[in-house]
Amino acid sequence: MARSGSGTDAAGAAAGGPLAGIRVLDLSTIQLGPFATGLMAEWGADVIKIEAPDGDPVRKIPPMRHAGMGSMFLGVSRDKRSLVLDLTVAEGRETLARLAADADLLLHNFRPRPAKKLGVDYEALRAANPRLVFCTAVGYGSDGRYGDRGAYDDLIQGISGVAGLVGRHLGGDPRYVPLAMADKAASFMVLGSVLAALVHASRTGRGQAIEVPMFESLVHFVVTDHLTGRAFEPPLGEAGYVRQLSAHRKPFRTADGHVCILPFSDANWRHFFAIAGAPEDADDPRFASVGARTENTSALYTRMEELAARHPTAYWLAELEKADIPFAPVNSLEDLLADPHLAEVGFFAEEDHPSEGRLRSWRAPTRFGGTPAAHRRPAPRLGEHSVEVLLEAGFDGEEVDALIAKGAVRAGD
């Protein structure tokens, strides 16, 4: 399989990818954990999604064809297997412990007290498996005063400064970014952290407990750009990266739409003015050098806005590309689905899901030359793999039946 995302593997389960051989017990819900384990699954890890009997709430977010199989769930759950355990039942907790004895990673986002009650407890699990990496994804670090607060994407965008920055940039009220940006930036921090711990475990045989807080992760995401003057004590000015916050930083209106234009070098600027039909502007002393342009940013951007509006988008896209001036179209979601580059790299793919019919999904972006990632399974129905996973783990048929009878395990339909 030379390319990932090129459809389901015929064998149904042959693992490719750099994480082949890594076993993950994922008890997390919504996006904070599952976005990270979605990448791990596509990169070859055996990700067992352990769900409560009512399933990950993300299953219920519409649209969907059948209950419990919403679009977001379908996207981030490809290549995972679903095992339903009721951790409020003692035998459910025992089953989890038995599985954890042979896992590389356990990931969860319970708060500390419920976690312990449910048997999701590092001290109890490490004895049987010292190489286990045990990751708790939390809203706020447990060593600070917000440690018990619940966290959602909107709230973390507010408290981490993102919503305020959007308001400052637009000169209006604070607003959220219309993406689960906090969930996903923090999920990437989870991904990096668990993989770093797995590198260590692979080299030393020793696992560990780690905690990844969403709030701190987003502040880290924000301050890298925006600490600026406050990186110095005493300060060299206020916090906030001027270029990113500038009202001028926006796509330009064309005669019929918008385009992103970012001339860089002197040559880029000369070409830009020529394409725009105003070659004489390149000799305007306000625009003729990088120093002059920096001093006359407002005049420069005002002039760019005038010029951009003279031509339709298609003209700009074609001419900017020919002149090798950094540019981009402003795409809608529908534009992405029709983008020829994304088609050439096989980014989106359609496949037939056994219960949900024809679906469109996307692949993980990285190309691994030595261990090509290979999509293997469609997103699972609730409990679809409960029996399979337990049999594989060494439970016998009678044990599985007994667990199901006790309500500790539920098999899928």
Next chain:
Amino acid sequence: MARSGSGTDAAGAAAGGPLAGIRVLDLSTIQLGPFATGLMAEWGADVIKIEAPDGDPVRKIPPMRHAGMGSMFLGVSRDKRSLVLDLTVAEGRETLARLAADADLLLHNFRPRPAKKLGVDYEALRAANPRLVFCTAVGYGSDGRYGDRGAYDDLIQGISGVAGLVGRHLGGDPRYVPLAMADKAASFMVLGSVLAALVHASRTGRGQAIEVPMFESLVHFVVTDHLTGRAFEPPLGEAGYVRQLSAHRKPFRTADGHVCILPFSDANWRHFFAIAGAPEDADDPRFASVGARTENTSALYTRMEELAARHPTAYWLAELEKADIPFAPVNSLEDLLADPHLAEVGFFAEEDHPSEGRLRSWRAPTRFGGTPAAHRRPAPRLGEHSVEVLLEAGFDGEEVDALIAKGAVRAGD
């Protein structure tokens, strides 16, 4: 060392963290690579920042006290060492090859042709080091038609749909998110990808070449939320996650500022109306159940806006916390610097930089229980460690002098 970020280690170089023992040659610039290797460095990797003689351009982004030591550079370069190599000189390329023979990871963001010319060439380097992970961070996947285009944060926000989504959400023109969101989301994809490849290399002894494209990474970031109806074929409606794009999704205005409020359960709503001074609203049939609230979203949010404006922010923050209703303040950058939780977890710290004076920086958010990360060094001056790194790698003093004389290597001031 019980905590990361608690100041510079006395020994100056003792590596803690899960990546201790991993050696990284980082030839990347600005944020796409360096943000990822910043986390790796703080997590214990020995990150050697290999710079051209004029240095990473990010050094020049103000504010700064001294040339080449801008605030953003200072933040993402902590715990890295700087080696200046001129790869246009044959001996510079030979030096790189000799270092790569003993590295775990080489990361760069040159385009394919210049990369090869500069000796940054996987086929040439793998022979001497089969366990090397060689990562190329690119704007667009090299297997698609945009493969040769340059990429910048703004442009990728435009082409990946982010700018259009912001416009759609706000009911206006496309706008960028005022953060290097594309650089950093893609940098996280770089981080996850190289760590996955390092897990594989640790387990098998085999490295590989990998490519991480920024455009595809951002589309992946966007469509996880927003594919929605287009996840199905035929579609179940248009693409776009209604809740995230709703005009109602915003922080609420209070009597003197803003606050994020996200009541969830029926009890949350009852408490919210009580705190707001309108307990009777809890019995309004439009708001009394989750079904009714979903059907009457507009009326509900309009009512919330009216109620939120009745009280000042401090009232809301205190009362929402008491009632355990999910909430958050809307923080400015200055608020973050004064936040008591961040102080308790030691998120920001001050230290004295040998040349730049008193600085404020931040720590990586993850708590590694078994391998606490430890900040070891301040950000390096250009070429500060050129000689040290080469001597450590087995070059002798005469060789180093010869390399400097040839201009292949530059030592710092």
